[in-house]
Amino acid sequence: MKNTLVLRMGALMMVMGGLWLGNSQQPGLTVEKIADDLHVIVGNGGNVAVFTTDDGLILVDDKFEKDVPEILAKVKAISTKPIRYIINTHHHGDHTGGNQKMMEANAGLEIVQHKNAREKMVAGKMPGIPRLTFGSETAIHLGGKEVRAYYFGRGHTNGDITVLFPAHRVMHLGDMFNTGGPFIDYAGGGSGVEWTKSIYNALKLEADTVIPGHGPISKKADLAAWNAKFETLRNRMQTLKKQGKSKEDAIAAIQVDDLGWGVPGLKQRALPGLFDEL
Ligand SMILES: [Zn+2]
Numbered sequence: 001m002k003n004t005l006v007l008r009m010g011a012l013m014m015v016m017g018g019l020w021l022g023n024s025q026q027p028g029l030t031v032e033k034i035a036d037d038l039h040v041i042v043g044n045g046g047n048v049a050v051f052t053t054d055d056g057l058i059l060v061d062d063k064f065e066k067d068v069p070e071i072l073a074k075v076k077a078i079s080t081k082p083i084r085y086i087i088n089t090h091h092h093g094d095h096t097g098g099n100q101k102m103m104e105a106n107a108g109l110e111i112v113q114h115k116n117a118r119e120k121m122v123a124g125k126m127p128g129i130p131r132l133t134f135g136s137e138t139a140i141h142l143g144g145k146e147v148r149a150y151y152f153g154r155g156h157t158n159g160d161i162t163v164l165f166p167a168h169r170v171m172h173l174g175d176m177f178n179t180g181g182p183f184i185d186y187a188g189g190g191s192g193v194e195w196t197k198s199i200y201n202a203l204k205l206e207a208d209t210v211i212p213g214h215g216p217i218s219k220k221a222d223l224a225a226w227n228a229k230f231e232t233l234r235n236r237m238q239t240l241k242k243q244g245k246s247k248e249d250a251i252a253a254i255q256v257d258d259l260g261w262g263v264p265g266l267k268q269r270a271l272p273g274l275f276d277e278l
Helices: 002-023 065-078 099-105 115-123 195-203 220-242 247-253 263-269 271-277
Strands: 030-035 038-042 048-053 056-060 083-087 110-114 132-134 137-142 145-151 161-165 170-172 209-211
Touching: 030 065, 038 065, 048 065, 048 145, 048 161, 056 137, 065 099, 083 099, 083 137, 083 145, 099 110, 110 115, 115 132, 195 220, 209 220, 220 247, 220 271, 247 271, 263 271
Parallel strands: 056 083, 083 110, 110 132, 170 209
Antiparallel strands: 030 038, 038 048, 048 056, 137 145, 145 161, 161 170
């Protein structure tokens, strides 16, 4: 009798706990380790890579401004060396929102991004605009280690880059790889036609592990499969358009359930623009 009551109370507590978690706005950030000198800070905003060298740290992206204190605490638990560089994968606020506070907190910190991403930040009067940009390719050499960054073309925006950690065969694709499905930011210069070509270029890099902008750490095969699904989606839309369907009818008719992506978001944030682009 007593045991049954304990079990019932336990079940009730679990339900309440679940409800509480479900309503929680700030689940907190967690750290995943890829190697002794390469970690990923996951949660709330884009995935942040933390690369450690004897001469300081290189980060990829910095989430929202409000995440900076927690990012700094997580980074400090990994290494007490100063943050020397941050590479922004693109201009969106869930990847660059921490730029300004990061610069204020780390004297001498330089932030690097693609020149198109900087143009978007300037145009949008976004805080934390970097001093350094590049066009097709750049590299940072720090503490005897190397990080490379490549621009492979348009996709999520017109300023997304791929960051490669050659020693670990790991690449960070920002929102060019969102495991929840593609968001084509047409106002940000994005392209659903160019996107998959850009991914084919990224797939040529010598890497095995892929850090997505949002979602769990993945393998190169996962990125290839994701890209193939994107092509399937685009081909379906092309077919519907060729059949003479209106944009509304095509979006209503297109099959997306089998792709495993967040369907309502996909229909709002990718398909109308894709129909127009095709
Ligand atoms: Zn984005």
